[in-house]
Amino acid sequence: MKSSDGLRTLAFSIALASCFPARAEPGITSSEIRLGQSAAFSGAVAPQVKELTSGALAHFADVNRRGGVHGRKIVLESMDDAFDPKRAAENTRKLIDEKNVFGLFLYRATPTTEAALPIIEAAKVPLVGPSTGAQSMYSPTKRYLFPVRPSYHAEATKIIDQLAAMSLTRIAVLHADDSFGKDGLAGYQAAMTAHGMKPVAVASYARGTVKVEDAVKAIASAQPQAVVMVCAANAGAAFIKQARKLGASPQFVLLSNVSSQAFIQDLGADGRGVAVSQVGPWPFSVDTPLVKEYQAAMKGNKSTEYSYSSLEGFIAAKVMVEGLRRAGPAPTREKLVAALESLARHDLGGVNLQYSPSDRTGTTYVELSIIGRNGRFMR
Numbered sequence: 001m002k003s004s005d006g007l008r009t010l011a012f013s014i015a016l017a018s019c020f021p022a023r024a025e026p027g028i029t030s031s032e033i034r035l036g037q038s039a040a041f042s043g044a045v046a047p048q049v050k051e052l053t054s055g056a057l058a059h060f061a062d063v064n065r066r067g068g069v070h071g072r073k074i075v076l077e078s079m080d081d082a083f084d085p086k087r088a089a090e091n092t093r094k095l096i097d098e099k100n101v102f103g104l105f106l107y108r109a110t111p112t113t114e115a116a117l118p119i120i121e122a123a124k125v126p127l128v129g130p131s132t133g134a135q136s137m138y139s140p141t142k143r144y145l146f147p148v149r150p151s152y153h154a155e156a157t158k159i160i161d162q163l164a165a166m167s168l169t170r171i172a173v174l175h176a177d178d179s180f181g182k183d184g185l186a187g188y189q190a191a192m193t194a195h196g197m198k199p200v201a202v203a204s205y206a207r208g209t210v211k212v213e214d215a216v217k218a219i220a221s222a223q224p225q226a227v228v229m230v231c232a233a234n235a236g237a238a239f240i241k242q243a244r245k246l247g248a249s250p251q252f253v254l255l256s257n258v259s260s261q262a263f264i265q266d267l268g269a270d271g272r273g274v275a276v277s278q279v280g281p282w283p284f285s286v287d288t289p290l291v292k293e294y295q296a297a298m299k300g301n302k303s304t305e306y307s308y309s310s311l312e313g314f315i316a317a318k319v320m321v322e323g324l325r326r327a328g329p330a331p332t333r334e335k336l337v338a339a340l341e342s343l344a345r346h347d348l349g350g351v352n353l354q355y356s357p358s359d360r361t362g363t364t365y366v367e368l369s370i371i372g373r374n375g376r377f378m379r
Contacts, residue, residue: 025332027102033072033324033331036095038116039108039131040083044208044234047262048309049108052131053078055294055310056106058301059317065300069321070329077101081112083208088112092119103128103336106316109257110134110180111207120144126336128323129316133255133279134183141360146323146340148316148353148362152180152230152255155277156187157194158366159253163226164195168251172201172224174215174239176231181207184230184255200224205231210238216246226251233258237266244270251275253368259308264375271371278369281350282379283311290315290349308369308377315363318348 027034039049057076064073077099081088088107095101096119104120104127107113113130120127126144130137133152137145163171173188175181181204192198201222203215212235219227220243227243227250229236236254243250253275264271283306286292294314298304319340324331326339346353354361372378 025102026096026100028072028331031072032075033069034075034077034099034101035103035105035320036092036099036101037076037078037104037106038081038088038091038095038112039078039106040112041078041080043083044232045083045109045257048233048257048260051260051262051305051307051309052108052313053106054301054303054305055298055307055313055315056129056317057313058294058297058303058310059314059321061301062297063321069324070331074321074324076105083109083112085111085115089115089119092116096123096125101125102331103320103333105129105320106131106313108132110136110183111178113137114179117142117145124333126333126340128320128340129313131257131312131316132180133257134180135186136179136183138360138362141358143337145360146319146355146362147360148319149256149279149312150362150364150366151187152184153187153190154364155255155279155366156184156228157191158368159228159275159277160188160191160195160197162368163228163251163253164197166251168225169195169197170200170223170225171197172203172219172222172227172250173199174212174219174227174229174231174236175202175204176207176235177204178207180257181230188228188230205235205239208232210235212239212242215239216242219243220246220248224250226253229254231258233260233263234266237263237270240267240274241270253277256308256312259369259377261305261307264371264377267371271375272373274371276369276371276377278308278367278377279363280308280311280315280365281367283308284376288350290318290351293349315348315351319343319353322346 137147
């Protein structure tokens with residue numbers, strides 16, 4: 001009798017346990033994977049953020065239509081930080097502690113992402129695809145941080161190499177007076193040193209403003225052949241317009257963070273001939289499997305407004321989804337980290353990705369574009 005009673009008790013315990021399974025990871029249910037994003041959906045960089053996010057949402061929607069990842073649909077919880085580092089940190093705490101997201105995704109801008117990093121590291125929540133190429137994203141390697149886009153230093157090297165090939169050696173630098181601007185400035189200086197050059201002028205402007213008048217005068221007086229710029233899109237447009245009014249006509253070159261149709265529209269007639277580095281292939285024709293997939297996903301999400309920015313978001317989403325797939329049907333944050341670290345020379349469809357436990361290179365694809373007379377980016 002005692003043995004029989006024991007067996008009945010054991011059977012009851014097993015049945016009870018099956019009704020109350022082990023607690024799942026935050027942000028994981030039987031039907032959803034919840035991710036969190038903090039970015040500037042209002043303010044000066046909002047147009048770029050919205051384009052960026054539209055590409056990511058197009059891929060997530062495509063994946064969800066096909067049944068999701070291991071039967072779960074991806075849901076992105078986005079919060080507006082208005083380009084403010086303090087708000088970005090607050091949003092990160094809320095996403096982790098209150099909204100219980102599984103992972104973080106597609107933050108935007110250097111100072112805001114850097115403000116969130118200590119919180120992310122302490123909570124051990126992976127962040128995939130921050131849209132900033134600052135060196136702080138890549139080195140030293142941070143276990144829970146997975147940048148996807150190339151670094152600003154890689155962009156700066158490509159730009160200076162191209163200018164040097166064109167025999168444009170009198171180069172001035174405009175940069176924002178913040179961690180983003182200083183990082184880009186360091187990248188340009190290193191690239192110029194490799195060519196035996198120094199900037200003929202370096203000028204800065206206050207972050208979050210378009211007060212570039214003093215910078216315009218300082219750089220124009222140096223009579224550069226080219227001006228390379230590390231700035232927000234609105235400040236870059238203001239600088240170019242004011243410089244052209246003074247009669248200056250150097251080659252203006254900006255980093256990929258300004259890449260959007262809104263930037264071109266802001267420049268208007270002053271935009272023709274302005275060059276912008278890009279961190280993905282030409283998004284307007286299907287030259288690569290990646291772009292073919294991107295365009296199909298955008299159309300499936302009822303959008304044909306292709307852009308480099310939305311392609312960047314799409315690429316970041318592909319990396320997140322691949323990591324989630326490899327994390328398996330019972331994902332944990334640590335499994336996601338291990339899965340992403342297994343992506344050594346992973347082909348995204350014509351663009352390679354490189355991660356390992358000691359490497360967060362991401363992608364390295366950089367090309368230069370120019371604004372044509374039709375108001376569109378051209379190769």
